[in-house]
Amino acid sequence: MSIAKVSSILANRIRVIRNSKGWTQQRLAQEINVHPTYISRIESCNKLPTLYIITRIAEVLDVEAYELLLEDEKLDTSDYKKKKIINILRESSPSNINIYFPLISALHKERKKNKKHK
Numbered sequence: 001m002s003i004a005k006v007s008s009i010l011a012n013r014i015r016v017i018r019n020s021k022g023w024t025q026q027r028l029a030q031e032i033n034v035h036p037t038y039i040s041r042i043e044s045c046n047k048l049p050t051l052y053i054i055t056r057i058a059e060v061l062d063v064e065a066y067e068l069l070l071e072d073e074k075l076d077t078s079d080y081k082k083k084k085i086i087n088i089l090r091e092s093s094p095s096n097i098n099i100y101f102p103l104i105s106a107l108h109k110e111r112k113k114n115k116k117h118k
Contacts (some may be wrong), residue, residue: 006069007045010054013068015043017061031060 029036041047058065
C-alpha cells in the first residue's frame with residue numbers, strides 16, 4: 001500500500017471519528033496539544049503524522065491506533081466487529097459483564113427465535 005493511500009485512509013478515519021464526536025479540528029488539536037493547522041494538514045493529506053501523534057489522536061478519540069489505518073470495508077466486516085466485541089468484553093469489569101450478559105443473551109435468543117419463524 002502506498003504512503004498516499006495510508007495518508008488518505010488515516011485522514012478519512014480521523015475526520016469521520018472526530019465528526020462523530022462533534023469535535024472541531026480545533027478541539028482535537030487542543031486535546032493532543034498541537035496547532036489546529038496541523039490537524040487540518042493531516043486531514044487534507046498534506047501531512048503524515050508521526051507514530052506518536054497517531055497514538056495520541058487514537059487515545060483522545062478513544063479508538064485503537066490501528067483502527068485509524070483500517071479501510072472502511074474492513075471496519076464493516078463481521079470478523080472485525082466480532083473481534084471488537086470480544087475486546088470490549090475482555091476489557092470490561094465484572095459489573096459491566098453482568099450488565100452486558102443479559103442484553104447479549106436476550107438479543108441472541110430473539111435472533112434465534114426470528115430465524116425459526118422464517
